[in-house]
Amino acid sequence: MDGRELDDALRRAGVPAAYYWIESVHEPAPTPPDFLYLRRTPDGAWETGAYERGTHRPISAHPTEQAACAHLLSLLT
Numbered sequence: 001m002d003g004r005e006l007d008d009a010l011r012r013a014g015v016p017a018a019y020y021w022i023e024s025v026h027e028p029a030p031t032p033p034d035f036l037y038l039r040r041t042p043d044g045a046w047e048t049g050a051y052e053r054g055t056h057r058p059i060s061a062h063p064t065e066q067a068a069c070a071h072l073l074s075l076l077t
Helices: 003-012 065-076
Strands: 020-022 034-040 046-052 055-062
Touching: 003 020, 003 065, 020 065, 034 055, 034 065, 046 065, 055 065
Parallel strands: 020 034
Antiparallel strands: 034 046, 046 055
């Protein structure tokens, strides 16, 4: 599963759009005050985390996009 497939799966599951942010795929505007996210890190890994009060707070690092997508899906469904 990649980010686009994850976005489709979350929509089908009825997860509100403001609950999550997926880098380059689903970036709600205006930016919600808090949400769970998936993004690529500078070293090429993938990170899932929570954005709260203007701060990204990593939850987990993943070696592949597929692993990160599975983790975010499990957090939101």
